[in-house]
Amino acid sequence: MTTMESLIGLVNRIQQACTVLGDYGGGDNTFSSLWEALPSVAVVGGQSSGKSSVLESIVGRDFLPRGSGIVTRRPLVLQLHKTDEGSQEYAEFLHLPKRRFTDFGAVRNEIQEETDRITGKTKQISPVPIHLSIYSPNVVNLTLIDLPGLTKVAVEGQPETIVEDIETMVRSYVEKPNCIILAISPANQDIATSDAIKLAREVDPSGDRTFGVLTKLDLMDKGTNALDVLEGRSYRLQHPWVGIVNRSQADINKNVDMIVARRKEREYFATSPDYGHLASKMGSEYLARLLSQHLENVIRSRIPSITSLINKSIDELESEMDHLGRPIALDAGAQLYTVLEVCRAFERIFKEHLDGGRPGGDRIYGVFDNQLPAALKKLPFDRHLSLQNVRRVVSEADGYQPHLIAPEQGYRRLIEGALNYFRGPAEASVDAVHFVLKELVRKSIGETQELKRFPTLQADIAAAANEALERFRDESKKTVVRLVDMESSYLTVDFFRKLPQEVDNKGGNPQAPVTDRYGEGHFRRIGSNVSSYVGMVSDTLKNTIPKAVVFCQVKEAKQSLLARFYTQLGKKEGKQLSQMLDEDPALMERRQQCAKRLELYKAARDEIDSVSWTR
Numbered sequence: 001m002t003t004m005e006s007l008i009g010l011v012n013r014i015q016q017a018c019t020v021l022g023d024y025g026g027g028d029n030t031f032s033s034l035w036e037a038l039p040s041v042a043v044v045g046g047q048s049s050g051k052s053s054v055l056e057s058i059v060g061r062d063f064l065p066r067g068s069g070i071v072t073r074r075p076l077v078l079q080l081h082k083t084d085e086g087s088q089e090y091a092e093f094l095h096l097p098k099r100r101f102t103d104f105g106a107v108r109n110e111i112q113e114e115t116d117r118i119t120g121k122t123k124q125i126s127p128v129p130i131h132l133s134i135y136s137p138n139v140v141n142l143t144l145i146d147l148p149g150l151t152k153v154a155v156e157g158q159p160e161t162i163v164e165d166i167e168t169m170v171r172s173y174v175e176k177p178n179c180i181i182l183a184i185s186p187a188n189q190d191i192a193t194s195d196a197i198k199l200a201r202e203v204d205p206s207g208d209r210t211f212g213v214l215t216k217l218d219l220m221d222k223g224t225n226a227l228d229v230l231e232g233r234s235y236r237l238q239h240p241w242v243g244i245v246n247r248s249q250a251d252i253n254k255n256v257d258m259i260v261a262r263r264k265e266r267e268y269f270a271t272s273p274d275y276g277h278l279a280s281k282m283g284s285e286y287l288a289r290l291l292s293q294h295l296e297n298v299i300r301s302r303i304p305s306i307t308s309l310i311n312k313s314i315d316e317l318e319s320e321m322d323h324l325g326r327p328i329a330l331d332a333g334a335q336l337y338t339v340l341e342v343c344r345a346f347e348r349i350f351k352e353h354l355d356g357g358r359p360g361g362d363r364i365y366g367v368f369d370n371q372l373p374a375a376l377k378k379l380p381f382d383r384h385l386s387l388q389n390v391r392r393v394v395s396e397a398d399g400y401q402p403h404l405i406a407p408e409q410g411y412r413r414l415i416e417g418a419l420n421y422f423r424g425p426a427e428a429s430v431d432a433v434h435f436v437l438k439e440l441v442r443k444s445i446g447e448t449q450e451l452k453r454f455p456t457l458q459a460d461i462a463a464a465a466n467e468a469l470e471r472f473r474d475e476s477k478k479t480v481v482r483l484v485d486m487e488s489s490y491l492t493v494d495f496f497r498k499l500p501q502e503v504d505n506k507g508g509n510p511q512a513p514v515t516d517r518y519g520e521g522h523f524r525r526i527g528s529n530v531s532s533y534v535g536m537v538s539d540t541l542k543n544t545i546p547k548a549v550v551f552c553q554v555k556e557a558k559q560s561l562l563a564r565f566y567t568q569l570g571k572k573e574g575k576q577l578s579q580m581l582d583e584d585p586a587l588m589e590r591r592q593q594c595a596k597r598l599e600l601y602k603a604a605r606d607e608i609d610s611v612s613w614t615r
């Protein structure tokens with residue numbers, strides 16, 4: 001069977017884990033809060049309403065700081081654990097796990113000091129809770145959260161905004177649907193003006209989760225009583241009101257023992273002419289039992305929804321962690337492995353762009369199929385082989401003595417001059433393909449999911465790939481220029497062997513006067529012969545330039561884009577590798593938060609599982 005202790009203790013343990021991992025009410029969180037899903041009892045009351053007295057009475061000990069001004073400046077999560085009769089009472093703080101406090105005066109000091117540790121001496125308030133566990137035979141199992149008292153004016157050096165700040169913080173607790181509100185109001189004040197009831201009415205209008213507590217019944221004017229409130233006529237709540245008589249200031253000054261005070265309170269109700277009929281349902285001990293029972297019931301009813309929240313959150317966090325990438329190991333071997341994995345992922349994507357599957361590779365074919373032929377077509381051969389130019393080149397080549405039979409030198413010069421023009425389109429093809437490849441590198445880097453988290457490695461890979469592409473471009477340029485140079489270094493003899501016959505076939509007359517040899521027709525013929533030779537070379541280069549470009553650039557990029565990078569990588573030390581895997585700090589932070597959260601939810605799931613086993 002699930003015991004009361006195991007259920008309330010379960011929530012205690014989960015709450016502690018929440019605080020350790022930074023999930024607490026009022027905290028600024030981007031995650032769904034587990035804390036908020038846990039049922040808790042928050043104690044709310046105006047200044048001097050008797051809040052501290054009620055808590056101390058429930059515990060049966062003096063342990064809360066007292067003083068003027070706002071003393072409670074951080075939420076105090078007070079976890080009460082009932083121990084066996086006769087065992088020693090002690091207290092423990094979550095922030096001092098190894099220290100057992102048996103002196104409750106020291107507990108009071110520690111609360112004060114721990115409050116100042118976060119808020120400084122500025123008297124500011126902070127939402128970070130202090131967790132205090134009290135183990136005692138005189139308590140019931142119960143967890144209460146003591147919040148700063150609602151106040152109307154700031155006093156002695158407290159910031160002006162404190163009134164509003166306190167209300168905001170208290171509200172952030174009590175507005176959560178899983179919060180049980182313990183609203184403390186003094187009986188010697190009109191209930192309609194009670195700060196606690198005002199706030200409770202706002203956040204819980206149906207009064208479903210509000211427990212009304214009326215203190216200072218003994219201080220009411222003679223002849224008046226609080227029966228209208230206690231019997232629910234003044235302000236109706238779903239749960240019955242509980243009347244309390246705490247120690248008076250005089251009792252406190254006299255150090256009246258809490259256990260004695262409890263007894264006095266019992267006697268007060270038992271002998272009261274006004275409240276005698278309600279005696280069994282009044283007093284701080286009854287209040288503690290009532291709350292404990294209620295809290296346990298609420299927790300029991302919420303366990304299934306808490307479990308499903310936990311499971312859902314674990315799933316979400318795990319998928320987010322997958323998306324963010326798992327943390328990188330610290331040893332050099334694992335880091336090298338990670339770098340290589342990421343590089344391979346990049347290379348895979350880059351190859352897909354070239355081979356098909358991803359767009360972009362087709363633009364290389366576009367260079368060969370459109371740009372290169374168009375550029376070849378545009379070369380200014382018309383101008384180069386104009387009658388005027390042919391005449392000039394041939395004459396200049398002949399020197400002082402014109403050629404006798406065929407202008408060999410003239411032909412050579414004209415052809416060489418024409419072939420030189422091919423360098424331009426050849427180099428332009430190399431550049432065009434280079435830019436396509438560069439663009440594909442850029443795209444592939446963007447598309448490599450694994451790289452997203454490593455901006456440094458991203459830059460390193462981009463630099464290495466671009467450096468490699470530059471090398472391939474240089475090599476490719478040398479090769480295509482060489483192709484062009486090869487064409488000029490040895491002309492196709494066959495072509496010229498056929499020429500005289502062609503001239504004859506076209507009706508050349510051997511008997512024609514010699515002067516005709518140097519006439520217009522002669523030079524036009526030379527121009528047209530050179531033009532058809534150049535056309536033949538152009539056709540050849542149209543085929544061989546793409547082959548050279550693919551061989552030197554595309555194939556190399558596919559095979560060894562990162563080859564040099566890999567060689568350098570092998571020489572790197574652990575420190576350099578971890579610099580490469582230097583992640584975006586925002587991402588690291590998010591992963592850390594997710595990991596912490598995941599740890600919390602898993603711990604909570606284990607806690608719940610362990611309770612279910614005892615059922």
Ligand SMILES: Nc1nc2c(ncn2[C@@H]2O[C@H](COP(=O)(O)OP(=O)(O)OP(=O)(O)O)[C@@H](O)[C@H]2O)c(=O)[nH]1
Binds near residue numbers: 054
């Ligand atoms: N006679 C009598 N005095 C009470 C009762 N409850 C509280 N007091 C006195 O009222 C004063 C304020 O009580 P606290 O318990 O300190 O009230 P609080 O709401 O915690 O006050 P702050 O922490 O200052 O906001 C103290 O002097 C208490 O002795 C009560 O039921 N009867």
